[in-house]
Amino acid sequence: MDSRQGRVGLGQPWQPGQLLLLIPVALIVVITAADIATGPNIVLSPLLVVAPTLTAWFAGPWTTAGIGALAMAGETVSSWRTGTLSSRSVMVEVIAIAVITSLIVFLCAVRDRHARQMARVRSVAEAAQQVLMWPLPSRLGPLRLACVYLASEEEADIGGDLYAAARTGSVARVMIGDVRGKGLPALGEAALLLGAFREAAHQHASLPDLAASLDRSMTRYLPDLESEDEAGERFVTALLVEIADAEPLVRMTSCGHPAPLLLGPDNTVHVPRLHPAPPLGVGVTDPDNHAVDVLPFGPGDTLLLYTDGVIEARDHNGAFYPLAERAAQWTDHSPEALLHRIERDLLAHTGGRFGDDVALLAIHRAPSPTPATTFSASSADTPTSAGSSCGT
Structure with a gap:
């Protein structure tokens, strides 16, 4: 019973939100690879903050936080490959990505809470309309x-x-x-x-x-x-x-x-x-x-x-x-x-x-x-x- 349900789940098409999630993941991979390829003289890793910012547009706070953690991991991998992992600038960049991601996650949570409140208000209004x-x-x-x-x-x-x-x-x-x-x-x-x-x-x-x-x-x-x-x-x-x-x-x-x-x-x-x-x-x-x-x-x-x-x-x-x-x-x-x-x-x-x-x-x-x-x-x-x- 459980195995059959698992096979059915694997065969289901991805939802639009899951497909959109590929965009910030791909951005992290591309930016990390480009930063490694250009070496320590050209720093591209600060652009990784774009990934959680973009994710908040279509996903919830938990998914946004996950993409932010992935961006921090990309920053760590890039600095390790270029030999700058222990430098002060890399530490500042990692902290900056963490702070910005936290702020984005907070705003995303507030937005979702407001959306739930508006959904409840609309459901009440629709019920009142049917009654009146x-x-x-x-x-x-x-x-x-x-x-x-x-x-x-x-x-x-x-x-x-x-x-x-x-x-x-x-x-x-x-x-x-x-x-x-x-x-x-x-x-x-x-x-x-x-x-x-x-x-x-x-x-x-x-x-x-x-x-x-x-x-x-x-x-x-x-x-x-x-x-x-x-x-x-x-x-x-x-x-x-x-x-x-x-x-x-x-x-x-x-x-x-x-x-x-x-x-x-x-x-x-x-x-x-x-x-x-x-x-x-x-x-x-x-x-x-x-x-x-x-x-x-x-x-x-x-x-x-x-x-x-x-x-x-x-x-x-x-x-x-x-x-x-x-x-x-x-x-x-x-x-x-x-x-x-x-x-x-x-x-x-x-x-x-x-x-x-x-x-x-x-x-x-x-x-x-x-x-x-x-x-x-x-x-x-x-x-x-x-x-x-x-x-x-």
């Missing part, structure tokens, strides 16, 4: 969904932007929101609103009632998340969307959130004029204060929801990102392809650096099925589940 931002289904009835999330903080996967979807009977409800603030400090408000929406979306018959319920939840619990110097200054903008399967319409209630883009199959882009209410969390708990805007939303149409981090993204000249103008070029794309295009274009516009979190959500109403397809679908007793999820 549940992957959206790729389909909700006749609707196809796709989403993109770009956090403003480099080492974070989530921040103050949020989205969620729920299906109640033959109606799909979608929410996109933006917490005042950005990055990881805004996670508390995002978690609060997401939890409130997932529960309230199934309990209220109209969007104004849903908006009022969300406002009550935010008003009740936001003080627990506020510091003394931020009392009354925390709120969340949100856009609530309701789309029924049988109606070619979309209903929207805006709580201080930017209006979406309505992309038509004929390369048209319409920016609706909404009647926004104040953001959630400021105490607007009366449903009568929340208006419902109704727009046509037929087969082939796409609704593009976004947060203000998209339209406020700037290039190096300070120009804002022209979302409506760019989206007009890709109205005939699928939701996934549309957001892929916008994401790449937005990254190119900003140089990959964002001043705020960015969230995009595309909702596409699929064309009406043929009568034969409709009969076949209605004949099935088992529901169809989404095969994939909306990536972030």
